[in-house]
Amino acid sequence: xxxxxxxxxxxxxxxxxxxxxxxxxxxxxxxxxxxxxxxxxxxxxxxxxxxxxxxxxxxxxxxxxxxxxxxxxxxxxxxxxxxxxxxxxxxxxxxxxxxxxxxxxxxxxxxxxxxxxxxxxxxxxxxxxxxxxxxxxxxxxxxxxxxxxxxxxxxxxxxxxxxxxxxxxxxxxxxxxxxxxxxxxxxxxxxxxxxxxxxxxxxxxxxxxxxxxxxxxxxxxxxxxxxxxxxxxxxxxxxxxxxxxxx
Numbered sequence: 001x002x003x004x005x006x007x008x009x010x011x012x013x014x015x016x017x018x019x020x021x022x023x024x025x026x027x028x029x030x031x032x033x034x035x036x037x038x039x040x041x042x043x044x045x046x047x048x049x050x051x052x053x054x055x056x057x058x059x060x061x062x063x064x065x066x067x068x069x070x071x072x073x074x075x076x077x078x079x080x081x082x083x084x085x086x087x088x089x090x091x092x093x094x095x096x097x098x099x100x101x102x103x104x105x106x107x108x109x110x111x112x113x114x115x116x117x118x119x120x121x122x123x124x125x126x127x128x129x130x131x132x133x134x135x136x137x138x139x140x141x142x143x144x145x146x147x148x149x150x151x152x153x154x155x156x157x158x159x160x161x162x163x164x165x166x167x168x169x170x171x172x173x174x175x176x177x178x179x180x181x182x183x184x185x186x187x188x189x190x191x192x193x194x195x196x197x198x199x200x201x202x203x204x205x206x207x208x209x210x211x212x213x214x215x216x217x218x219x220x221x222x223x224x225x226x227x228x229x230x231x232x233x234x235x236x237x238x239x240x241x242x243x244x245x246x247x
């Protein structure tokens with residue numbers, strides 16, 4: 001396959017970036033999207049040019065590090081798919097592909113396609129801890145959790161923190177991410193003891209970091225590779241209001 005690439009190149013967050021053109025003539029349709037970028041970087045290295053920097057780690061759709069905008073869509077054209085799990089068979093011979101970083105104020109560009117998403121880590125850190133008894137494992141039936149509760153918590157915990165929801169939202173809101181992290185604990189008995197304090201701290205930290213407010217466009221769920229439900233945002237608001245009243 002012959003693929004034309006228009007890739008955002010930017011030295012750092014303090015310099016002006018621009019799109020640069022590249023062409024690859026021997027792209028295999030079975031390559032992953034990141035393997036295609038590896039091919040490009042190998043060619044650039046052979047020419048003595050600076051490779052394109054991009055985030056990646058596991059390349060198995062688990063870590064959430066690989067997110068970029070592909071033709072204006074977070075993670076590309078396939079629904080519920082991370083960038084590393086997108087394959088070149090999703091494109092056609094001769095296609096032009098636009099590749100950009102997540103352009104969000106709260107995700108400053110480090111270089112090229114690599115952005116700083118540490119704001120999401122700060123929201124999680126603000127949540128603190130969960131009180132559990134350490135030492136010998138408790139009796140399995142001492143803390144009763146229904147199958148429905150457990151599955152619901154696992155659904156929220158599936159969030160990989162890739163930031164696609166923030167990049168897709170017109171307000172750059174982190175409500176889906178924060179809602180998922182709050183919900184995964186709020187739905188289990190082990191997380192209820194610190195629930196009010198955790199919710200207040202995480203929501204307030206999200207606002208301090210200048211993430212935008214949710215206006216219910218639901219674009220976040222559409223582009224989420226794990227299909228996290230926007231109902232977690234409603235649950236976050238409920239838990240926040242409850243915590244405020246309790247306080």
